Amino acid sequence: NAGVTQTPKFRVLKTGQSMTLLCAQDMNHEYMYWYRQDPGMGLRLIHYSVGEGTTAKGEVPDGYNVSRLKKQNFLLGLESAAPSQTSVYFCASSYPPPEQYFGPGTRLTVT
Amino acid sequence: GEDVEQSLFLSVREGDSSVINCTYTDSSSTYLYWYKQEPGAGLQLLTYIFSNMDMKQDQRLTVLLNKKDKHLSLRIADTQTGDSAIYFCAERESNYQLIWGAGTKLIIKP
Numbered sequence: 001n002a003g004v005t006q007t008p009k010f011r012v013l014k015t016g017q018s019m020t021l022l023c024a025q026d027m028n029h030e031y032m033y034w035y036r037q038d039p040g041m042g043l044r045l046i047h048y049s050v051g052e053g054t055t056a057k058g059e060v061p062d063g064y065n066v067s068r069l070k071k072q073n074f075l076l077g078l079e080s081a082a083p084s085q086t087s088v089y090f091c092a093s094s095y096p097p098p099e100q101y102f103g104p105g106t107r108l109t110v111t
Numbered sequence: 112g113e114d115v116e117q118s119l120f121l122s123v124r125e126g127d128s129s130v131i132n133c134t135y136t137d138s139s140s141t142y143l144y145w146y147k148q149e150p151g152a153g154l155q156l157l158t159y160i161f162s163n164m165d166m167k168q169d170q171r172l173t174v175l176l177n178k179k180d181k182h183l184s185l186r187i188a189d190t191q192t193g194d195s196a197i198y199f200c201a202e203r204e205s206n207y208q209l210i211w212g213a214g215t216k217l218i219i220k221p
Contacts, residue, residue: 004153031207042115042199042211043154050207058208090153100209102146102153 002026004103006091012109013081021076021106023091030095032074033058034066036087037105043090049074081110113137117200117212124220129187131215133200136181140202143176144209145185148197157185157198187217195219 007022023032030051035043045058049068063085065077074093078085086109092100115135123129135143141162146154160167160174160183167174173186187194200212 033207040119040213042201042213043209044211045208048207056207092154099156099159102155104153105151 004091004093004101006089006103006106008106009104010107012111013078014111015082017081018077018079019081019108020078021089021091021108023074023076023093023103024072025074025091025093025101026072027093027101028071028095029093029101030071031093032068033092033094033100034064034074034076035090035092036060037090038087046076046089081108083110086110113202113204113210115200115202115210115212117198117215119213120216120218122218122220123190125190125192127190129185129190129194129217131185131187131198131200131217133183133185133212134181135183135200135202135210137202137204137210138178138181140204142203143183144199144201144203145172145174145183146199146201148199148214150196154199190217190219192219192221 004025033048034046044060047066052071055066067075089106091103094100144159145157148154171188175184197214199214201209
């Protein structure tokens, strides 16, 4: 099992550009999550999904959209990137809670 | 809102025990977690404790929970250089949301 994988690992965007981060899990987990991690802060939940075709807002959803068309994939989109979205993004999955399994992260820089 | 607090740094000598502390505010938390993050990597679940437990031990790791004081600690016995990482405390707020501390960076001195 690969566990949770994320694509890409690194990305540099210019302000206003768009991109999609892909998360894939092969553990047949129902729940998936997108977090961002900023220096000196804990993880903050952006969006989450409790099953295929469902999404919900987390703590910091503004500027992001998500889709869960397939159970194993959870996509995070930035429609118009801003410097404040420079961060490390982590995807996680679980079934059922309480344990969450994390991907290796995507380091995004917006200039 | 609910909050989880940790010290940002802890420095220990190799071979000593490390004790990483965490305080939380939500008295209804059912699970509390410790995650480890090595440089450039994702978070790895180390252990978790259910709220009706006071202690949980797993090899070199001991978790202590004081519900009255809302205090959680992680003790790592015989600390090694491979234990260098950031350790995150988290509490489960709901089925879907964990509230995270800012992380404690464990520095090992030779």
